[in-house]
Amino acid sequence: MSLVEYATTDGVATLTLNNAPANCYSRDMMTELDAAILKARFDPDVHVIVVRGAGEKFFCAGADIAMLQGADPYFKYNFCLHANETLLRLEHTPKLVIAAIDGHCVGGGLEVAMACDIRIARQGRGKCGLPEVKLGVLPGTGGTQRLVRVVGKSKAIELMAVGEVFPFERAAELGLVDHLWEAESHADFHAKVLEWAGQFVPPKAASRAVGLIKRACQTGAEIAIADGLALERELQQRLFEGEDAREGLAAYNEKREPEFTGR
Incomplete structure (x- = not known):
């Protein structure tokens, strides 16, 4: 068992x-x-x-x-x-x-x-x-x-x-x-x-963004704010390079619901 x-x-x-x-x-x-x-x-x-x-x-x-x-x-x-x-x-x-x-x-x-x-x-x-x-x-x-x-x-x-x-x-x-x-x-x-x-969970949510929000908070809460902001910027850049950020921005501008993939 x-x-x-x-x-x-x-x-x-x-x-x-x-x-x-x-x-x-x-x-x-x-x-x-x-x-x-x-x-x-x-x-x-x-x-x-x-x-x-x-x-x-x-x-x-x-x-x-x-x-x-x-x-x-x-x-x-x-x-x-x-x-x-x-x-x-x-x-x-x-x-x-x-x-x-x-x-x-x-x-x-x-x-x-x-x-x-x-x-x-x-x-x-x-x-x-x-x-x-x-x-x-x-x-x-x-x-x-x-x-x-x-x-x-x-x-x-x-x-x-x-x-x-x-x-x-x-x-x-x-x-x-x-x-x-x-x-x-x-x-x-x-x-x-x-x-x-x-x-x-996709397609409702950008789960990768959710996960990196978690990582920013879990680590950022334990370090100086300047270091936390640097971490936040790096995680944000990773999201900008992904599919969900492109989809989210496009859906907003096109006035439709986004279809996220978690990537």
Whole structure:
């Protein structure tokens, strides 16, 4: 059985974390997730990536605690390093990444979700938070760094120091969740996510421009503004040299809807 199921539908690749009962990740799952991210990155027919958990109870409950308890510090360090590298690969992939959160999203599961560009949660279906302090450790898969960038320094420190776990509605108030949707079932929720993701797929959207907007923001937020502006200019020039920019400008001048190709 695959720990990360990979499927594509109409230009959207879905990566499903599948490790019952809580979709906890191990070294093997991270290795499969890493491979799935690369598969989606290299596929020119994939324009959007959706990450979700199997079943309705958990998106992901984080790292497999039993596995970590039995591991030596050398393994634990390299396990955290590989997890960091995998989520950075997801963050650096120039395609929009959506976390479809239908079930509890805690610990490392929230760290996975924060590495996605947009987070959509199913209303009333779970809680999220970074409670690692209650295990005597810190959120070690990017949580201390990404939570600060999402909610601000003082609030991030408070949430992690207390180890608070809270409903999706509170997550939406904090800005951790971008959209909170009602859905009748797990399948209905995923169908709604796929439909929403379709707006970023050609011919409706210039998906290459969407991907480079992401890259400009992800990298630009971490560097000086002059360097960020230089990056923006270079990415813009790449788009000017592509088909979609020519199509978009022509369609505007001809007063018609553009037909984008993602190139």
